Amino acid sequence: MTTDNSRAGILHRSVLLDQAVELLVLDPRGRYIDGTFGRGGHSRLILKHLEGEGCLLGIDKDPEAVRFGKALAAEDGRFVVYHGSFADMEDAASVQGWEEGSVAGILLDLGVSSPQLDDPARGFSFMSEGPLDMRMDPSRSPSAAEWLNTAAEQEIADVIWRFGEERFSRRIARAVVLAREEEPLTTTRQFAELVRQAVPKKEKHKHPATRSFQAVRIFINRELSDLEDGLEQAVRLLGPGGRLVVISFHSLEDRIVKRFMRDLSRGPQLPRGLPVRASDVEPPFRTIGKALKASEPEIKENVRARSAVMRVLERRADMSGDQSK
Template sequence: MSQELHRSVLLREAVDALVTDPGGFYIDGTFGRGGHSAAILERLNRDGRLLGIDKDPQAVAYAGERFGGDERFAIWHGSFADMDRAAAERAGKVTGILLDLGVSSPQLDQAERGFSFMQDGPLDMRMDTSRGMSAADWVNSESEAELSRVFKEYGEERFARRMAGAIVRRRVEKPFERTLDLAEVVKEANPAWEKGKHPATRVFQAIRIHINGELEDLQQTLDKSLQLLAPGGRLVVISFHSLEDRMVKRFIRDKERGPKLPRGLPVMDSQIAKTLKSVGKAIKADTGEVGENVRSRSAVMRVAEKLG
């Protein structure tokens, strides 16, 4: 498999925040094409360990080719929501967990993966092509009400009902099989195009999130990170849309505050069981990085540290 161009977003910032012990055990929960993993391995000494995880069989195969000769590295095929199972095979608490929630450039750029509304390909959108329902299966079988809910909830699409209706009417005549076919129907149903944004952007985002269970996986992973991380261990999350970022921000805030107690309870702040502390402020890509990689413009990185 040839190496495909993919620029890891906030690479230096993420690795600087993550690697606190060169001999520690780290998890790259979204291996992609290994940009972050390569930078992490450069920071580790011979005792350090890195576990890469990815749903995409192509990414897993590429990991074997690129890092198969490095005894410090292992790859696991599956969702980062199951990282507790993946990490159970390796002794010791985790020093740091990195989640880069963006879709990798190879996935977007390969028309046959079906993620793009700009290139014609089969309507698939599965991160893990070895299992699950494709976008075509879902679009052609789901109720109009459920299509509308997903577009509104996961795509924050204000014309969700209108677009769902257009899809249902069209699929009666001919089922959807190709990305550009769906994009055209959605585009025609969108009465108010946003400047600089394709009219089908939000719908394609919503379908991808739903098909891959991205938000459910993220919530499970955030919860499991508390079990896996050693005291002082870091959680670093790079989000690319507001739904993910709000979830991460809320999780860190809630764990920083500790459990909600009845008002008036005579408990000192030092007695509240807090499990995380935020490290620094949210970080965004600078103008130089955005200029070199336009996909970094929406990235937001948040860092938290596990308390003892």
């Protein structure tokens, strides 16, 4: 499915659209949360599956995405949009009067969206000239430029290594510090060229700045810490039989999601020989199927789908209460 970002002339294709909604919406009269509204591709299809009292809450950090959300809310009274991170999910649900254990399904489509990547003015991409910004919410500070121009060399190296898994992180950090002594870093191409020159060995078919841009973006937007907070809140909000569907786009995200779902679905690890029946410690959650990836036809249509991994967690229908900790 394709939604049109008419302001920037950008087409955005929601990845794993049909599969995600099919696995998410089991109760057409339930409450649902799209924690990463974007341009509403998943939300619009969710709404098509809802009936009666079914309703949907969309959340997004990006004010431009919220603008699209408000337009959808004006079209469909079952939808409401909230400006914030999915790490604020419980607050967003509380505004609607939704309590813990009352939500039928939650979707998180992680990472940066195509409209954000493809709009040079947002500063997410090294492929075109633009301000070195990278903020999903431009009202929050610092921007990528502000941070790179003021952070300590060791902090920059740590961020690029931790969030980009870039083995030349120290060389890049040193190059940043030397360059900013001459003039501030202000544009995407300026930073990309600096990284290109600092990396001595290039990966085939990958721009040398790929890992560094990913690392700075993740850090500036608190993506991984927000993910950890959002997952914890999601399982508290889910009701019996409710599902959490998460689509990840790189290994750092997927590692967090995989470990989180694994730990909840296997329950507490008790010492051997403890006189406890399996039924007494049955975990309140279970994973649904194996991790799903985009099909070859979808990848051909949308190359960004190639790295997508979707995982599904379900709260058992015969168990309730907060047993996630």
